[in-house]
Amino acid sequence: MNQIIPKTGKLVSKLGFGSYRTSKPSHAKALIAALEGGVNIIDTGNNFENGASESLIGNTLESMEKEGKLSRDSITLVTKSGYLGASDIADFDPKHDYIQLSEKMYHSVSPRVIEQQIQTSMQRLKTDKLDIFMINSPERMLMSKNRRYTSAQLYKDLSESFRYLDGLVANGKIGGYGVCSNTMAFPSAVDHVSLPEVIKSCSNLANFVAAEVPFNLYEKEAIVPSDNDNTKTVAQIAKEHDIYLMTNRPLNAIANGQIRVLVNHELGANGKGPAEHEIMAKMQSSFEHVAKLESDVMSELPVEEESLTSKFVWGQVLSENLARLAQNHFATRHYLTLQVLPELEKDLVELHNYANQLGSDEDLAAYQDWIHNYKEAVNILTKDIVDYAYIDTLRKNNDLDRILSALCPSLNNSLEDAYSPLSIKALRVLLSHKEVGTVFTGMRDPIYVRDALFAAKQEPLEQDDLDDLWRCPIFQ
Numbered sequence: 001m002n003q004i005i006p007k008t009g010k011l012v013s014k015l016g017f018g019s020y021r022t023s024k025p026s027h028a029k030a031l032i033a034a035l036e037g038g039v040n041i042i043d044t045g046n047n048f049e050n051g052a053s054e055s056l057i058g059n060t061l062e063s064m065e066k067e068g069k070l071s072r073d074s075i076t077l078v079t080k081s082g083y084l085g086a087s088d089i090a091d092f093d094p095k096h097d098y099i100q101l102s103e104k105m106y107h108s109v110s111p112r113v114i115e116q117q118i119q120t121s122m123q124r125l126k127t128d129k130l131d132i133f134m135i136n137s138p139e140r141m142l143m144s145k146n147r148r149y150t151s152a153q154l155y156k157d158l159s160e161s162f163r164y165l166d167g168l169v170a171n172g173k174i175g176g177y178g179v180c181s182n183t184m185a186f187p188s189a190v191d192h193v194s195l196p197e198v199i200k201s202c203s204n205l206a207n208f209v210a211a212e213v214p215f216n217l218y219e220k221e222a223i224v225p226s227d228n229d230n231t232k233t234v235a236q237i238a239k240e241h242d243i244y245l246m247t248n249r250p251l252n253a254i255a256n257g258q259i260r261v262l263v264n265h266e267l268g269a270n271g272k273g274p275a276e277h278e279i280m281a282k283m284q285s286s287f288e289h290v291a292k293l294e295s296d297v298m299s300e301l302p303v304e305e306e307s308l309t310s311k312f313v314w315g316q317v318l319s320e321n322l323a324r325l326a327q328n329h330f331a332t333r334h335y336l337t338l339q340v341l342p343e344l345e346k347d348l349v350e351l352h353n354y355a356n357q358l359g360s361d362e363d364l365a366a367y368q369d370w371i372h373n374y375k376e377a378v379n380i381l382t383k384d385i386v387d388y389a390y391i392d393t394l395r396k397n398n399d400l401d402r403i404l405s406a407l408c409p410s411l412n413n414s415l416e417d418a419y420s421p422l423s424i425k426a427l428r429v430l431l432s433h434k435e436v437g438t439v440f441t442g443m444r445d446p447i448y449v450r451d452a453l454f455a456a457k458q459e460p461l462e463q464d465d466l467d468d469l470w471r472c473p474i475f476q
Helices: 025-036 048-066 111-125 138-143 151-170 195-200 234-240 276-300 314-320 329-356 361-407 421-431 446-457 463-471
Strands: 002-004 011-013 015-018 041-043 076-081 083-085 105-107 132-136 177-180 208-214 244-248 252-255 258-261 438-442
Touching: 011 015, 015 025, 015 446, 025 048, 025 446, 041 438, 048 111, 076 111, 111 132, 111 151, 132 151, 132 208, 138 151, 151 177, 151 195, 195 234, 208 234, 234 244, 258 329, 258 361, 276 314, 276 361, 314 329, 314 361, 329 361, 361 421, 361 463, 421 438, 421 446, 438 446
Parallel strands: 015 041, 015 438, 041 076, 076 132, 132 177, 177 208, 208 244, 244 438
Antiparallel strands: 002 011, 083 105, 252 258
């Protein structure tokens, strides 16, 4: 299924290569497989993998073109600007060029930042023209920590940026521009970005060629009209203005306030990783190892060092909260990686400082050995807990797979040795919507590419089937 971008006339595939978290050689193999399978539009961003995503794409396309496997002109490149790290802000004015989101995160829609990021993007992508440039997540400007920033200011700043981008279109640096936003479909959100207001901010709509929003089984508001609301969808507004609508996050849904990965596959010998009983046995062994180490250190530390002994109870804490942790593997991984392990690191530094004050080389060596073993043991345990939580995700997704099959029997065309039947079904649902131009999905492994290409080659679902599916309470 191919689509025409109305304002540029370029013919692009309905399925697009999403390159978030793409940076490794194996990811390049997946990109090649996708391109050879007919995908000809790629979505990336200046901040993806700190620029490594763009570099991988640029190197891969250059290599394939030299080998005569493709023409660069046949590929549509989409990249974005907006996110800044602490190392990116030195050349910019905090009063005008960016806002601060947290200690190490910043955001910008400023022409000065856009200019610099477009230059670096073109260098990495090894091209002298970007087909579509997107201002990324402008809604984040409304969450400023360092200065007052309003919606009115945002649209004013976007207007200035669009005028700058008009110049780049005129001189051939970009083919057109647009906005990528997570909040366009949610007028009640405090960080809502209104597509009509964005359009009003643009003085030359001929150059505003595309918009990009999330669309998946649980986040359908941008595409699917509500039965109880006459408000126009983002898709309807885009169509009225010949704006090409692209979607992302097809398999990473936010459902009930949690991120849910829409993947299911078999575990064990013929699937991915160890079988369920092996995962549970390994986790139990890890819990026992951590508990033994914690018992050892408590017996060595004097009673008066209660502030230290109370810190090394992670095995107990994680065991008591295992049922809650098992409910969502994505949230669990985030919590363990970004909260538990950094806190553990601080505790171990404190213990090392205590041991260093004992004045005994033998005691110091013994504590250092324990610290090394405990750190390694807790790292292994956290990985095992994430694997255990993933089992629960697979169970839920297998149930969802069966629900989709029952709701829409035409989804049951099978791919032999499919990695994730649910992912194929989910992509087929999204690809069947005529309102959507291109669905970008992450394809970092040739196995994922195979599933996605199969989904893209199936006949679109009938509108009646789609209507029945969206009426199902599970997707409300």
